[in-house]
Amino acid sequence: MDKIVIEHLTLTYPSGTESLKDINLKIPANAITVLFGPAGGGKSSLLRCLNRLNDLVQIQTLTGSIFLDGENILDPKMDVIALRRRVGIVFARPVVLPTSIRGNLTYGLELANEKRKSRLDEAVERGLKLSALWDEVKNRLDDPAIALSGGQQQRLCLARVLANQPEVILLDEPTSGLDPISTGKVEAALQELKKDYTIILVPHSVQQAARTSDYAAFFLQGELVEYAQGKDLFTHPKIKRTEDYIEGRFG
C-alpha cells in the first residue's frame, strides 16, 4: 500500500540554489525508502516538504501535490501541527533540547497538552525502547540530555520522534556524525521499526543506501532519475547515470 504519493512536485528557492523538478514518487508503508544521490540533489528539500518544515524557509514556488493517506498535505487548509505529529523527522546533527532525557521525550506530548503522568511515562519508555536506548539510560532519565554521547543523542532524537507516535519517520542523514557501532545500532533500530512505520531515509553514503533500503530513489540535481526496489536498483541500475554514481564515477 502506498502511504505517500508525490505528484508533479516542483520547488524553487529564491536564490535558485537547490530545487525539485517535477517529482513523481510513490512511497510504500512499512518499508524503508531511501532517497540518495550527490549533495544538492534535492533530497533534504523533499524530506522537509513531507512534514511542511519548508514553511520555515523562504521558497520561491512550490507546486504539485503530496498525498498522505490520500490527503494533500500541501493544501493551505492542512493542519500542519497535526501533520508534524504524524510525520516526524530526525536531523543529521543530533539536537537535544536543553532539558533532561525525560524532558526531551515528553516534549512533543506536552506541546499537545498531554498532562497525564502515566501517558508521559509510557511514551518515554516506548520511545527509548524502540530506539534501543532504554537499557543505557533508564536509570538516569532526569540527567541533562546533553551529557549523552553523540550516538546516544541521535537515538534520543529518534526516540523523541517515536514518543509522538507518528506514522511516518523521516531521517536526514541521521548517522553522518556517528561512529560505525552507533550507526549499526541506529540501522538495526530502523529495521525493527519498519514493521510499524513508514520510514524515509536520506543515507549518508551509497553503502548505507544499499544496506538499508527496501526501495531506493536516486536524485540528481533536483530530478528523480531512477526509482526501484533497492535490491534491483543497486545490482542492476537501468539508467547510466545511476550506475555511474553507484560505482563511484562521480559523487
Next chain:
Amino acid sequence: MKRSLSWSETLITAVVKTCGYSAVVFVLLIFFFLLREGVPALGEVKLSELLSTRWYPIENHFGILPLITGSIIVTLGAMLIAAPFGIGTAVFLSEISPRWLREILKPLVELLGGLPSVVLGFLGILILAPFLRTFLNLPTGLTALAGALLLGGIAVPTIVSIAEDALDAVPQSYREGALALGATKWQTIWRVTLPAARSGVLTALMLGIGRTIGETMAVMMVTGNAPVMAIKLSSILAPVRTMTATIAAEMGEVANGSTYYHVLFFIGLVLFVISLAVNIIASSVVFRSKTRAERVLS
C-alpha cells in the same frame, strides 16, 4: 482544544507585533510633541531674533546662537579628549594588553559608563572646578573646559566599548598575514587592524558625539551657565551654557504655553534633529561597511 490553541496563537502574535512597532510609534510621538510645542516659537519670535546672539528671555531676547556655540565648544573639547583616549584605550585592550588585564579593564571602563552623570557633575563642582581655577588662575573654574573634561569622561566608555568590539571583530588572519610579511606589531596595528576596523571606530566616535551633545546634568553643573557666544579660542576658559543645560535649568520656571516655553521646546527639537542625524550617520556607516564585507566575502 485545537481551535483555542490557534486562537491564542493569533492573539499573542498580534500583541507581540504591536509591541514590536512601539519603538516607531514612540519616535513619532516624541517628534510630534516637540513639533507641537516647539514650532509655535517660530510664529512668536522672529527668525532673525531666534538666530541672534543674545539669550535673555526675561527681556524677550531669545537668540539661541550662544547656546548652540556653547554646545559645540563643549562637545568639540570633549571629543578632542575622548577620541584619542577612547581609541587608544580600545587599541590597548584589543591588541596589546594580556587577556586577563582586558577582562578587568573593560568592565571597569564600562562601569564608568554606568555612573550617573549627576555624580560626575557633583565631583566636577567639588574637585575639578576648584582645581582648574587655582591651576589655571581663572576667576572661576566653572568653564567650558570643565564641561569638556567631564563630557570627555562620559564619552570615553561609549567609544572604548564600541571601538574595542570593532577591533576585536577584525579577523585574526589579517594580523597573522601582516606579521608573516615582516610587519612589526605596531605597523600591524597602524596599517592593518585599525584601517580594517575603521567603520566601527567611526561609529564609536559618532555615538560618542551623540552622547556628548545630549548630556545634560554634568554639563549644567560645571559650565557656569553663562549664555554668551563661545566663538573665540579663549571661550574654552570661560563659562558657557549648552542647549541641554538651558532646557534643564529653565523649563521648571516657565509658564506652560508661553513664548519662553515654546522656545525651550524648539531647542529640544533642534537637539532631537541633531541626535537623529548623528545616529543615522553612525548606523549607516555600520551598514555600508557590512555590505562591503559581504561583497568581499562573496
Next chain:
Amino acid sequence: MNRRIIFDRFLIQRFGISLLTLVAFLTVIPIIAVFAYIISKGAPALSWQFLSAMPSDGMRAGGILPAIVGTFYLTLGTAIISVPLGIAAAIYLAEYASENWLTRLIRIAIINLAGIPSVVYGLFGLGLFVLFLKFGTSILAASLTLSIMTLPVIISASEEALRTVPQAFRTVSISLGGTRWQTIRKIILPQALPGIITGVILGLERAAGETAPILFTGAAFFLPHLPNSPLDATMALPYHLFVISTQVPGMPIQIQYGTALVLIIFVLGMNVTATIIRSRARARRQW
C-alpha cells in the same frame, strides 16, 4: 636589509606601544580614583539613620529616606512598563519579523530612541504625560518617560539574547508539532532569560541614575512625607544629589558625599548583579 630601518621600526613600535599603554592607564586610573574617592568620602556619612530618616533642617540634617524610596518607586514603575513591552518587542524582532522595510524602520527607530538626549525625553514627558494626559508631575509620568528611554536598551539586549539561542532548537520544536509561540515559551525564552535579565537590569540601571528626564515630569525638590500614590511627585536620589550640591547653600559636605555614595551603590549594585547573572548563565549553558 638595512639595519637602520629595522632599528627605527622597532624604536617606533616601542614608543607607540608605550604611548598606548600610557593612554590606557591615564583612562583607567581616574576611573578607579573617582570610585575610591567617593567611597572613602561618603562611607563615614552612611548610617542606619541616614538611610532611614526623613531629611530635616532644610535637608541639611537627617536622612535621605524619601529619595531612596522615590528612586526605588521610579525604577519599579519603569520596570513594570518597559520590561514586558521591551521583551515583547524583542520577541517580535527576533522570532516573527521578516527582513523588510518595516523591520528596518523599527531598527532605525530603536537606534534613534537610544540616541535622543535625556533632557529631550524630559520635554516629551512634560508635553505628553504631564500636560496632555494630565498625569501632573508624578511618579506615573516620570516612570512612563523613563520607560520609553529605557526601551531601546531592553529591546536590543533581549533581541541579542534571543538570537544566541541556536536555530536548531526552533526547528526541532516546530518539527515535533510545536506552534511558534509554544516554541518561544517552552524553549527560547527560558534559554535566553539570563541574557534578557542582564539587559533589563542594565536598562533600569540607566533609568535609576537619570535626572534630566524626571526634572519636569516627577521629581520633587523636597517632600515632607513619602509618596503614597503613583500620582504623587517624588524625591529621587540623582535629583536630590543635584539639589543639595547646587541649590542649597550651607549644605554639609558629608551629606553630599553620602548621597552620592548611596546613589552609586544603588546603580552599580544593579550593574554588578547583571554581570554576575551573565557569567553564571554562561558557565551553566548547555550549548
